[in-house]
Every structure is written in structure tokens, then in C-alpha cells.
Amino acid sequence: MNRQQDFVLRTIEERDVRFVRLWFTDVVGSLKSVALAPAEVEGAFREGLGFDGSSIEGLSRIFESDMLLQPDASTFQLLPWRGNIEPTSRMFCDILTPDGEPSMADPRHVLKRQVEEAADMGFTCYTHPEVEFYLLRSDEMDANGHPQPVDSASYFDHVPGGIAQDFRRKAVTSLEEVGISVEFSHHESGPGQNEIDLRYADVLATADNLMTFRTIIKEVALLQGIYATFMPKPFSHHPGSGMHTHFSLFEGERNAFFEGGREYQLSTTARQFIAGVLTHAPEFTAVTNQFVNSYKRLWGGGEAPSHISWGHNNRSALVRVPLYKPEKGQSARVEYRGIDSAANPYLAYACILGAGLKGIRERYDLGDPTEEDIFSLTSRERRVLGLDPLPSTLHEAINVMENSELVADILGEWVFDAFLRNKRAEWDEYRQDISPFELRRYLGML
Secondary structure (H helix, E strand, O other), X not given: OOHHHHHHHHHHHHOOOOEEEEEEEOOOOOEEEEEEOHHHHHHHHHHOEEXXXXXXXXXXXXXXXXXXXXXXXXXXXXXXXXXXXXXXXXXEEEEEOOOOOEOOOOHHXXXXXXXXXXXXXXXXXXXXXXXXXXXXXXXXOOOOOOOOEOOOOOOOOOOOOOHHHHHHHHHHHHHHHOOOOEEEEEEOOOOOXXXXXXXXXXXXXHHHHHHHHHHHHHHHHHHOOOEEEOOOOXXXXXXXXXXXXXXXXXXXXXXXXEOOOOHHHEOHHHHHHHHHHHHHHHHHHHHHOOOOOHHHHHOOOOOOOOEOOEEEOOOOOOEEEOOOXXXXXXXXXXXXXXXXXXXXXXXXXXXXXXXXXXXXXXXXOOOOOOOOXXXXXXXXXHHHOOOOEOOOOHHXXXXXXXXOHHHHHHHHHHHHHHHHHHHHHHHHHHHHOOOHHHHHHHOOOO
16 A cells, blocks of 8 residues: 555545445546445455456457456545545546556556656646536426527626626535635636636646536536536637647656747747648547537637647647746647537547647647638638648548548557447438438428
């Protein structure tokens, strides 16, 4: 037993923790959980906890279904919304094969491999996500079949006594109680839409934090009699929900993205990282935007970037270089704006980091920045500027991804194939469905 495991066992006893939830995700990022009795935790640390992997999307085949959950003691936290009557805690788990080897089907392990790849190159990756979501009056629809937002407020609106403001206060408190530091929170542009930004953390901790974040947001909303959704585009005429994420690479204590005196203070390493991300963005779009609905956000207007570009403080670009502060070189970073709030953070961050590292290894050249408002350009103007589009549908994104050697290498053969199978099945189901739009438009006229 190591010190962290000893701390967990001691805390469980001292706080009289009644349930220990072991958390992990399937291939699309759905949170899975099993509750462990306190007396069984020490054995789980030592031997893992067996479960049927074939019943989890993308984990194993029926004839090799036995898998092990290995709790990561460093992720132990009490869950504040469960209260003090029967205290409940959680730990994230790594998924192992019966012989104790890391499972190639584990999304968390996919990201760990890229973290190790970065470490071999001398880098530590830090991330800072800005997470958007909608608050609805319930998960039911109104008479017209539309979701009902909790308010009609807009960007940065201050609504005294408003539901969203009260919700954000409780949500931020709950997040900080489980050790997730929040930078700020505010109302977003859409009615009922909110944003909470998490502070910088290493990329694996960020992915773990995001899985906890989604759970806390939904739990706090339910306790207030409302419903939270991370659906990328729940409303046709309001903005979608993105998860803009800032990336930086450090070499020890030095920010490898900063170089004083260079344009935008961007180092060669940063420029190569951006070039890698932009070059391979279409290949991993199916991962960062994994649902049919994701493409309603990307191509439905608002501030979602749908063309491959970068720019200094240009919010219409796919990769934005934020306004730099000359006296704060350590804050140099780049922001990827294509990812939506429903992505599996382990796989999405693995792809973005892996693409950036490839750009550094192979010394990709970065083209000129785009200063124009891309949203306001015509299709012809975008073509003239060489602004290629991202995939416009899940089907197109799948086709691009399945031909990508890079994404196959980053995800590993098992996750790559399982993810594509899942997405093809979703597309097949979608294209067979008759939508309300079709009935409304064609039923009476044809």
C-alpha cells in the first residue's frame, strides 16, 4: 500500500464513508459507476475489482469479457451532494486486463499514453476548459415540442434572484468542495445558457475533473428542480454549447509556448503545435464533435468555428491565440474552439495533444493568421483565403477519421474501431429517422 491508498483507507474510516463509487467511462465518455463497500476498498487497491467488460460500450468482446477496475487513490473525493448522513466518495479507475496490464480499450489510458509521449519529449501539458451548458425547467418539452430554458437572460446578464445565478453559486461551491478550482462563471448568450471555467490543471486531471463537473452540474440542477444538458445544440435559434480549451506545454517550470520578442510572443514550439492541430483537425473532428447534433452547433451559426484557421484574439478562428500579457510569459497558450461540451474529454484531449506533438516532432510550418471575421465571409471569400471547412456531418467526419493513421495511432486499434462502430450505428439510426422538420415541411404539401 502506498501513502495515497493509506490516506484513502484512513479517511473512509474517520469520516464513516458508507459507499465508495468507482468511476470510469465507456468509449463515448458516458460515466459508469459501481458502489464498493468500504471493507472491500483495500482489496480493490491490491487486486482490482472484476467486472464484465463486454457489457460496456467498446471495452471488450464477449469471449474476453473479464476486466479489472484499479482505483486511482489520487482521485479520491467525498461527494458533497450526498450529504453527511451516509457519506459517499468516488475514485476514478484505470481498466486492466486479468493479467494486470492496462486495457487498450480504456479511454483514460488513451490519454495517459499521450501524456507519456509528451513527457518523453520533455513536456507537461496543461489545459483550461470553458464549459457551456443549458439549464432547462425540466427535461420535458413544451406544447410545441421545444425545451424550456430557465430564463431569457443573455451574455453576462446579472439577474437578481435568478435561478441560474443561484444555481451557479451552488455548483461552484460543490465543485470546490471536491477540489476542482473554478476561475469564473457567468450567464452565456443563450436563454438558460451558462458557462463555468475551470482553472489550469494537467491534462489528465482536467479530463477527470470534467467527468466530475458534468455529474455535479446535473446533480445540483436536479436538487433545484431543474435540468442541465450538455447537448451541443438544443435550440435551433440559439448558440450551441462548446468547451473551448486552452493548451500550453511546459518544460519544467518554463512555458514552452512563450518567446519574448516573437510575433504574439509565440515560440516555434507553439507555432508547430498549432500547425499540427490545424493540419489534423478534420481527422479528429468525429472525436471532438462526436454526435449527430454536434454538427448543428458547428454549422448552425453562432460562434462555433467551422473552418480551419488560426488567429490572434480572433474568436471566429478554430485556434485562437489569446491576447498576451507581456509581463506574464507563463500564461502563453493557445485555445482550441472546435470541441463541444459533450465530447469524451479523454479521447478529445488525447487527439488534440497528439496532433500538436506530431506538429512539433515533424516541424510543421504554420501559415499566416486569419484576421478577418470568418463568420461574415462568403463561401467564395473563404475559398480564396484557403480556409478549408471541417466535416459538415457526422457521416463525413467518420469517413475522414477512418482514413487517419494519426488518430488510429493515438486512440489505438481497439478504441479506434469501437468508436467508429458506435458512430456508424448512430448515423445509420439518424438517417432512418423521420424528423419533425420533414413532417412539417412535406407531409401537407406532397
